[in-house]
Amino acid sequence: MKALIIAAGKGDRLNHLTKDKPKPLIKILGLSLIERVVLTAKQAGINEFLVVVGYLGDKIKEKLKDGERYGVKINYIENNEWQRGNGVSVLKAKKSLKENFILLMSDHIFKAKILHHLKQIKLEDGECVLCVDKTPKEHIDLEDATKVKVENDKIVEISKKLKDYNSIDCGIFLCTPSIFEALEESIREGEETLSAGIRVLAKKGKIKYFNIKDSFWIDVDTDFGFKEAEEILCNRLTKPTDGPIAKFLNRPISIRISKLLLKTKIKPNTISFASFIIGILSAFFFCLGNYLSIVIGGLLAQVSSIVDGCDGEVARLKFQQSNYGGWFDTVLDRYADALIIFGMVYGYWSLHQNIIIIWIFGFIALVGSFMNSYTAGMYHLFFGKEMKTKRLKIRIGRDIRLFLIMAGALSNQIFYTLIILGILTNIESIRRLYVLRNKQISDDSKTLKGVRC
Amino acid sequence: MKALIIAAGKGDRLNHLTKDKPKPLIKILGLSLIERVVLTAKQAGINEFLVVVGYLGDKIKEKLKDGERYGVKINYIENNEWQRGNGVSVLKAKKSLKENFILLMSDHIFKAKILHHLKQIKLEDGECVLCVDKTPKEHIDLEDATKVKVENDKIVEISKKLKDYNSIDCGIFLCTPSIFEALEESIREGEETLSAGIRVLAKKGKIKYFNIKDSFWIDVDTDFGFKEAEEILCNRLTKPTDGPIAKFLNRPISIRISKLLLKTKIKPNTISFASFIIGILSAFFFCLGNYLSIVIGGLLAQVSSIVDGCDGEVARLKFQQSNYGGWFDTVLDRYADALIIFGMVYGYWSLHQNIIIIWIFGFIALVGSFMNSYTAGMYHLFFGKEMKTKRLKIRIGRDIRLFLIMAGALSNQIFYTLIILGILTNIESIRRLYVLRNKQISDDSKTLKGVRC
Structure with missing residues (x-):
């Protein structure tokens, strides 16, 4: 299925930004608005695009080209009459689209899941579907939004000025070519917006709605909207599996770092590697054994833990x-993890050569630390879903382990830190074996073909 | 979808076994033939069964009861005329089956995959489908088999005596109730076998075939057939991911042990735990440090490795x-793994207290050993498929690691064994990171929701 993207307008409410740059090219967290739309649609399996360009259209073409660098195919339609309503822009694609297609706005950010579901809706002759939000979140500017009234499975009214509405137009459509006739009809009657075309369809009972429910979307129109979108995208980076240290300490910092990284061309794997190198440095300082070195080692361990969040953040924001x-x-x-624990043991032992038992505690801490990761990872593999933090109230994730190490280093308590780490992590791993034992979900043999390591 | 299982006959060629036990109840590797059929079908998502019983039918009812212990529903149909052809048995189900159903023989062993695909075939009015084997393996007794001639997508002839055939009847059917009318017709004409009914359908062009290709099936009719089926089921326990030691040393022994275990009620998890306990014992003997203890430790490590194969074998054979x-x-x-390496280090160190470096080598071996398992397991999780041995010609799996440990123990070379183990496992893990770096299969974000450990 192809997608038609409307990118012809000027974006009047962003005048100061759109003097020499069309609105779809304004960047937000490392990607321009239209790149985000293309890449989101690609995630939902759409690989062919028609982009209607108008105001400063050449700049858009120059940026996206034929789409190859995004792994998709992009063609363009010129709309010289871009100062007219957006219905005119849609209508320009009439000749190029003889089959069902997805219609998108170049200034909307949304979750791929919405398109994924939308694509699967079966359309009857001449029907179209508009995605609506029945429970708009705070960030949706209701004053400026296009309101929709739905009844049963149909849209009955649509307008910016509608008072008696029960949902909001998300600007995401699944269309049959009948949309073009509807637009021709509304334009003949002097109304040139896309909404006017939809009203024509609504009168004929030919426009259904799809409720996006809790899925994220936002329409970016103003300076404030940009800031808000940026904030929402960043907040969405926190994962349900984040531990307390990750959530309250690491994420707020890593997201700030990621914002800087997004301005560069640094790749997620490079960031992973950088976090690893910081880990090696931490281990090196721990090896030296004296208090100052240990403090540096501990701080670096925590820095490594923070930077470790950035790879995923950048990857998700840049697709x-x-x-x-x-x-x-x-x-x-x-x-x-292993190197840092080794460094702690080695450093401690090199200062207190008689305390050989540190090696034993180091072993135990290393095994427990590994087993925390291993039990969680393998649980995901065997059960096909993540081990939930809810059920397992204490979870000694990496964020907590590295934080404990930093705390232990700052207080110069390497010995006890290793003991505590060893006890907590191993108790947690063994507890998992016990707590989860009744999850005997039997199986269609799919996930079970055996990981033998 | 329901399945009809024919279990009324006596199994004449197994006379000495079927005097006081009906053939479907003869056990093969811990489960009776009919239990295997029910549990295989259950794997393919079939949860309701009709079983036609005749010869010693009460014993079958007594065994399977209402199916609750297998997690399915079983009802019975009596066929007092079980000495007539098997077409009569099928016909007894006429009143109970008004919709499409799967038809199975109680003495066939086959892969669930066959049913899984068969269920998805769309039938037109009055059509049936028979599974056929176009390339029967050696173990199929061609003399006794029912031969089939197929043309295009249809079966044109079927008979035990057919000379001009191109496939073999596997005894697995997808039927519409039209099968009953066909059987009535053939019985009226004096032919009472199921094949005769199929011939009636073939004449009307109403029987398609489904090629099972490489999927495993076997028809168990004779003493020899039983032994052969047992052997084949056992041979199929070897996994493509088995390393060389697992394949050539461990499996042959573990399968023998599993055969004994299958006669008991011991559960797979109990076997896993037993293997773990043997591992702990191995670690304990390694801790003692003297040569004799080390030898015992090494041998126990290998025993643990062998027993570790049995849990999966028993689980698969008993569903x-x-x-x-x-x-x-x-x-x-x-x-x-961790305990055994710890034991090796501790034992060696307790005898040579000046050689502190053994702890460092132990750390390295422990990390490498873990990372071998971790990289493979996480690969499976992130890529959704197993890391293939083909691409990665050397693979230091658990079978090789524990074998190396045994060899090192027998030759009293704990020190060098740990060094070799550390080098091999870590080189292998790091190599994986490098070799697989171009597998940038991008993603529909499904597997990527992040395992943060």
């Missing part, structure tokens, strides 16, 4: 996630 | 696989 990237990151994390 | 079981096994394996 650069990859299987390899996730795997690479998690494997390097384990090596860094 | 007792579970997500928890796989996870439990893999987590205990890692703990056993």
Whole structure:
């Protein structure tokens, strides 16, 4: 299925930004608005795009080109009459679209999941579908939004000025070519907006709605809107699996770092590697053993933990996630964990050569630390879903482990830190074996073909 | 979808076994033939069964009861005329089956995958489908088999005596109720076998075939057939991911042990735990440090490695696989690995207290050993498929690691064993990071929601 993207307008409410740059090219967290739309649609499996350009259209063409660098195909339609309503822009694609298509605005940010579901809706002859938000979040500017009244499965009224409405137009459509006839009709009657075309369809009972429910979307129109969108995108980076240290200490800092990184071309895997190198440095300082070195080691461990959040953040915001990237990151994390614990043991032992038992506690801490990661990772593999923090109230994740290490280093308590780490992590791992034992979800043999390591 | 299982006959060629036990109740590797059929079908998502019983039918009812212990629903149909052809048995179900159903023989062993695909075939009015094997393996007794001639997508002839055939009847059907009319017609004409009914359908062009290709099936009719089926089921326990030691040394022994275990009620998780306990014992003997203890430790490590194969074997042969079981096994394996390496280090160090470097080598070996398992397991999680041995020609799996440990123990070379183990496992893990770096399969974000450990 192709997608038609409307990118012809000027964006009047952003005048100071759109003097020499069309609105779709304004960047937000490392990607321009239209790049975000293209890449989101790609995530939902859409690989062919028609972009209607108008105001400073050449700059858009210059940026996106044929789409190859995004792994998609992009063609352009010129709309010289871009100062007319946006319905005119849509209508320009009439000749090029003879089949069902997705219609998107170049200034909307939204979750790929919405398109994923929308694509699967079966349309009857001449029907279109508009995505609506029945429970708009705070960030949606209701005054400026296009309001919609739905009844049963149909849209009955749509307008910016509608008072009696029960949902908001998200600007995401699934269309049959009947949309073009509807637009021709409304334009003949002197109304040139897309909403006017939709009203024509509504009168004929030909426009259904799709409720996006809790899925995220935002329409970026003003300076304030940009800031808000940026904030929302950043807040969405926190994961449900984040531990308390990750959530309250690491994320707020890592997101700030990521914002800077997004302005560069640094790749997520490079960030993973940088976090690993910081981990190695931390281990090196721990090896030296004296208090000052230990303090530096501890701080670096915490820095490594923070930077470790940035790879995923940058990857998600720039649509650069990859299987390899996730795997690479998690494997390097384990090596860094091991090196840091080794450094702590070695450094301590080199100052107190008689206390050989530190090696034993180091072993125990290393095993427990590994097993925390291993039990969680393998749980995900075998059960096909993440081990939930809810059920397991204490979870000694990496964020907590590295924080404990920093705290132990600052207080010069390497010995007890290793003991505590060893006890907490191993108790947690063994507890998991016990607590989860009744989860005997039997299986269609799919996930079970056996990981033998 | 329901399945009809024909279990009324006597099994004449197994006379000495079927005097006081109907053929479907003869056990093969811990489960009776009919239990295998029910549990295989259950794996393919079939949860309701109709079983036609005849010869010693009460014993079958007594065994399977209402199916609750298998997690399915079983009802019975009596066929007092079981000495007539098997077409009569099928016909007894006429009143009970008004919709499409799967038809199975109680003495066939086959892969669930066949049913899984068969269920998805769309049938037109009055059509049936028979599974055929176009390339029967050696173990199929061609003399006794029912031969089939197929043309295009239809079966044109079927008979035991057919000379001009191109496939073999696997005894697995997808039927519409039209099968009953066909059987009535053939019985009226004096032919009472199921094949005769199929011939009636073939004449009307109403029987399609489904090629099972490489999927495993076997029809168990004779003493020899039983032995052969047992052997084949056992051979199929070897996994493509088995390393060389697992394949050539461990499996042949573990399968023998599993055959004994299958006669008991011992559960797979109990076996995993037993293997773990043997691992702990191995670690304990290594801790003692003297040569004799080390030898015992090394041998126990290898025994643990062998017994570690039995849990999966028993689980697969008894349909007792579970997500928890796989996870439990893999987590205990890692703990056993760690304990054994710790034992080696501690034992060596307690005899040579000046050689503190053994602790460092122990750390390295422990990390490498873990990372071998971790990289493979996480690869499976992130890429959604197993890391293939093909691409990665050397793979230091658990079988090789524990074998190396045994060899090192027998030759009293703990020190060098730990060094070799550390080098091999870490080189392998780091190599994986490098070799797989171009597998940037981008993603629909499904597998990527992040395992943060």
